[in-house]
Amino acid sequence: MSQPAIEHAQAPPASAKTGRELFVLQRLLPFLSLIILFVALAIASPHFLTSTNLSSVVRQTAVINIMALGMTMIIITGGIDLSVGAILAMGGLLGTMAMEKGLSIPAGVLIGILTGLACGFANGIMITSLRIEPFIVTLGTLGIFRGTTLIISNGLPVHRIPQQFSFLGEGNLLGVPFVLWILVVCAIVTHVILEHTRLGRYTFAIGSNREAAVYAGIPVKFHTTAVYAIGGMLTGLAGMIEASRLMTGQPTAGQGYELQAIAAVVIGGGSLHGGEGSVIGTLIGAFIMGLLSNGSDLLGVSPYVQQAIIGAVIILAVTLDELRKRRTKAA
Amino acid sequence: MLLELNHIEKRYGGVAALTDGNLAVDRGEVHVLVGENGAGKSTLMKIIAGIVERDAGQMLWLGSEVHLKTPSEAGAIGISMVHQESLLAPHLTVAENLYLGREERLPFGWVRRRRMFESASRLIAEHQFPLRAEWRVEKLTPAGKQLVEICRAILHGSSLVIFDEPTSSLSGSETAEVFRIVKTLRERKMGVIYITHRLNELQSIGDRITILRDGRTVHTAPLAALTSERIIHHMVGREVSAIYQRDALPPGDELLRVEHLTRVGELRDISFSLRAGEIVGMAGLMGAGRTELCRALFGVDPIDSGKVWVCGREVQIASPKEAVKAGIALVTEDRQITGLALRLPIAHNVTLANVPAISRFGFLDAGAQNTAALDFIGRLRIRAGSTRQLAGRLSGGNQQKVVIAKWLFRQARIFLFDEPTRGIDVGAKVEVFNLMNELAREGAAILMVSSEMPELLQVADRILVMREGCITGELPGRTTQEEIMRCAALETVTEKHL
Numbered sequence: 001m002s003q004p005a006i007e008h009a010q011a012p013p014a015s016a017k018t019g020r021e022l023f024v025l026q027r028l029l030p031f032l033s034l035i036i037l038f039v040a041l042a043i044a045s046p047h048f049l050t051s052t053n054l055s056s057v058v059r060q061t062a063v064i065n066i067m068a069l070g071m072t073m074i075i076i077t078g079g080i081d082l083s084v085g086a087i088l089a090m091g092g093l094l095g096t097m098a099m100e101k102g103l104s105i106p107a108g109v110l111i112g113i114l115t116g117l118a119c120g121f122a123n124g125i126m127i128t129s130l131r132i133e134p135f136i137v138t139l140g141t142l143g144i145f146r147g148t149t150l151i152i153s154n155g156l157p158v159h160r161i162p163q164q165f166s167f168l169g170e171g172n173l174l175g176v177p178f179v180l181w182i183l184v185v186c187a188i189v190t191h192v193i194l195e196h197t198r199l200g201r202y203t204f205a206i207g208s209n210r211e212a213a214v215y216a217g218i219p220v221k222f223h224t225t226a227v228y229a230i231g232g233m234l235t236g237l238a239g240m241i242e243a244s245r246l247m248t249g250q251p252t253a254g255q256g257y258e259l260q261a262i263a264a265v266v267i268g269g270g271s272l273h274g275g276e277g278s279v280i281g282t283l284i285g286a287f288i289m290g291l292l293s294n295g296s297d298l299l300g301v302s303p304y305v306q307q308a309i310i311g312a313v314i315i316l317a318v319t320l321d322e323l324r325k326r327r328t329k330a331a
Numbered sequence: 332m333l334l335e336l337n338h339i340e341k342r343y344g345g346v347a348a349l350t351d352g353n354l355a356v357d358r359g360e361v362h363v364l365v366g367e368n369g370a371g372k373s374t375l376m377k378i379i380a381g382i383v384e385r386d387a388g389q390m391l392w393l394g395s396e397v398h399l400k401t402p403s404e405a406g407a408i409g410i411s412m413v414h415q416e417s418l419l420a421p422h423l424t425v426a427e428n429l430y431l432g433r434e435e436r437l438p439f440g441w442v443r444r445r446r447m448f449e450s451a452s453r454l455i456a457e458h459q460f461p462l463r464a465e466w467r468v469e470k471l472t473p474a475g476k477q478l479v480e481i482c483r484a485i486l487h488g489s490s491l492v493i494f495d496e497p498t499s500s501l502s503g504s505e506t507a508e509v510f511r512i513v514k515t516l517r518e519r520k521m522g523v524i525y526i527t528h529r530l531n532e533l534q535s536i537g538d539r540i541t542i543l544r545d546g547r548t549v550h551t552a553p554l555a556a557l558t559s560e561r562i563i564h565h566m567v568g569r570e571v572s573a574i575y576q577r578d579a580l581p582p583g584d585e586l587l588r589v590e591h592l593t594r595v596g597e598l599r600d601i602s603f604s605l606r607a608g609e610i611v612g613m614a615g616l617m618g619a620g621r622t623e624l625c626r627a628l629f630g631v632d633p634i635d636s637g638k639v640w641v642c643g644r645e646v647q648i649a650s651p652k653e654a655v656k657a658g659i660a661l662v663t664e665d666r667q668i669t670g671l672a673l674r675l676p677i678a679h680n681v682t683l684a685n686v687p688a689i690s691r692f693g694f695l696d697a698g699a700q701n702t703a704a705l706d707f708i709g710r711l712r713i714r715a716g717s718t719r720q721l722a723g724r725l726s727g728g729n730q731q732k733v734v735i736a737k738w739l740f741r742q743a744r745i746f747l748f749d750e751p752t753r754g755i756d757v758g759a760k761v762e763v764f765n766l767m768n769e770l771a772r773e774g775a776a777i778l779m780v781s782s783e784m785p786e787l788l789q790v791a792d793r794i795l796v797m798r799e800g801c802i803t804g805e806l807p808g809r810t811t812q813e814e815i816m817r818c819a820a821l822e823t824v825t826e827k828h829l
Contacts, residue, residue: 196697198690205683208672215631215669216684216737217655275674 029320030268030284037291045298053294055177059169059245061290062179063088065283066238067257068264069190070120070231072282075265076194077227078207078274079134081123084235084261086145088254091116091239093149096158096165096249105165112240113233119145120232124225142258149251158249169244179241186234191279193230203227207274263310264289267317288313332391333358333522334379334410334491339388341374348374351547352388354524356491361513361523363533363554366543367566367726367756372526375543376493379524380412381405411484412493413477421469426451428468429483454486458515461508472617474505481512491522496754505617510536528756530559531785542566567758582792583607585643586776587659587745589628592637597623599800601637605745605776610767612791612808613780614815620800621780622664625747629661630654641745655684657745660738662731664750664780670734673723677715678704680722680733684741707736711766728759735766746770748779752786764790784812 095112194200268281339352381399451464630648704718796804796818804818
C-alpha cells in the first residue's frame, strides 16, 4: 500500500541505506512498542504471564477491537462514527431482550448484529443524502440511539438471559478465549475486504480524494453507506459480546467506547483525513491500550493515572507517525 | 546584487531535488526562471522564501549570508512569494488578508479594523487594482487572489517578489494586468523572480533568464540573447521535435451529439457534435462557460433542457457515474482535485474508473491490476519508479498521463479534455498531443478546451468558440488567432448549428 519513498530515488546516496533502515524501524515502531510493552510487563509483574490474566486482556480488548475494525474502514473513507458506543448498547439490549422473550441464543445474537447494521446503515444514509459531515450526523445519532435504548429499556438492564449465553464472551474454544476466535475471523475478513475487494479499493479512493472518486464514476454514496453499515454490524456483534461478559443487557453500556475505538485506529496509523489505515495497525493500537490498562492494574497504578497515560500514548503515537510521513514526503 | 544563490543543494530523503542551484537577481530586474517540472524551480523558490532550508550552498541577501528558517523570517527581510495556489484565508476580507499576521501590535490583541480597511483601500486605489478592501477573498477569481498577494508584498515593503506561474490560470486580459503590475514593481526598483511555463510570455516581461535542468542551473543570460528554441533546448537538454504532426483522418461516425443544451445562468442553447477520429477545439475567454459545458456533459451539474445523444442513442446523464457508463471521459483542469487520488499508488489510480475489470465477484486481482498499470506506464511513457509509487509524487505531466491512462483503461470513446496542458512542461505537452492524436486514430472523439490559442490551432480539426455561455462561432482548424478572438470577445460571426 504505502511504499517507502526512498525506493524510487534515482541514485541512492550513501546515507540512503541508513535512512531506509530508520524508515523500516519507524514503520515497525507500533509493533515493536507492543512487544516491548509485553516483555516489560512480563518482567515487572509475576501475574502478567498467567493464562488467566492474558485471557482477561484478550476478553477486555476484544470488544473495543471489533468495534475498531469497523471504525478503521470508516476512518479510511475520511469519516468518523461517534455513535458506536450507543449502537453497542442498543445492539446488546435488543439482543438480550429477544432472548428474555424466549428466542434462542443465536437468534438473539443475530438480532443484536442486525440492530447494529440498521443503525450504521441509518448513519450512512444520513451522511450521504443529507450531505452533513459524519462528525455531526453521528454526534446526533449518538444521542438518538442512546435515548432510544433508554426509552425501550425504561432505563433498566435486562437480566433474565439463558446461562449458556455467557459462552460468547467468557467461554474457551480449543484452550483459547472464544472471543479471540471471533476477533481473528473479523480481522481477517476486514483485512481482506480492505485490501482485496472492490469495496476496499473504493473505501481508500473515497478517503483519499472523494471528488476524484465521484469523477471516476464510482458509486460513492452506496459504498460510503456500506462502510458505515459494516461498522454498525461489527459494533452490534461487539455489543452482544459485552452483554455476554456482563450477562446483562445494559442500556448504559459502551459509554466512551467510541473514543477508545478511534484511539486504536489512530495509534495504528489511521489518518482522520482519510485514505490511510490498516487492520493490523488497528489491532496493534487496541492491544497497546489493552496492555497499558492491564499493566497499570497489575502494577497498582491508579485508574486516574491510567487515563492520563493512555491519553499521552495517543499523542505520542500520532506524533511519531506524522514525523515518519513528513520525512518521506519529498517535494 | 539583491539576492545571490550559489551552489544550492537540497535533498528530500534520498531524492536530490537540487544539486547545483545558482541564481542572481538585481534590483529593478524581472528575472525569469524556467525549467521542466521536477527541474528544481519550486525547491529553489521554497529555499528563498524560507519554506524549506538548504542542505548546502550559499544564499546572499544584499551581500551578506542569510539562513532563513521560516516564511516570516523571509518576509521580515523583504522577500514575498505569490503562490500558484492561493494561500489566502478565503473567509476573510481582502483587507484582513493583507494584514494577516502583520496586524498592528496593540494591547490585548486589539485590531483597529477601520484603519486597516482605510489603508488597504488607499493602496488598492493607488495602484488601480480592480479590488475592494471589504470583499471576501473566497468570492475572488484566481487573478483577484493573486492581486491580493501582490498587494501584500507591496504593503509590507518587500524588495523581492517571487511569482510562481502567475498566469497559468488567468485569461488574456488578466494576464495583461499581471504584466502591468510586474512592470510597476520593476519601476519601483524591486526585484522580481518570475516562474512560468508559457515560453511565449517571456519576451514581453523578462529582463534576464535562468534555466534549470535536473536540479542544476544550466544557463543564465539576458532574455534578448535567446530564442525560444534555444531556451527549450537548454530546458530539455536535447533538441525537441516540438513540431507535433496531426494525422489527417476522415471523420467517422457521430459519437456525441448535443442539441439546445441549456443550464440557466451558465449555458444557453448549446448544439454541436463530435465524430470518431475528430479533435474539436473549444476556445473562449475565462468564464465563457467551457468548463461548465464539460461539467454538464459529464453529469456533474444538472442540465435544464436540451438533448444529448451518444453513439446515436439519446441518453440522460444525471451523474458522472452515468457519463462514465456511456463512455464519456472528463480530464478535468484541476487534476489534483478531481482527477487523482494523490495518496494512492499509480496502479490504483489507473484502474480507479474500471475496478470491475480487475476484479472477479468483488475480489481484486492484484496481477491484473499490475499488468494494466505496467502496460500504461510503458505505453504513455509515464516516468515512475514502480506501479506502487504514489500519484502525488509524480510531476505534473506524468500525473496528467495517469489521468488519461485511467480513461483509456475504462475504454472511454468520448474524451473531454479541459485545459489538458495546464501546468505541464513543453516535452510533456507534445506527448499529450501525440496521445490525443493516437486516441483519435483509434476512433475516439475528442473535445479539447484550451485557453492557449496556438495549441488549439496546432491540434484541432475544427474550433468551437464560446462566449457568455453560448457557442458563438465554429471555425476550421486552420483559422487564425485573430478570428478566434473575434468570436470569443466580440459579436457573433457565424452562428452555425450542426
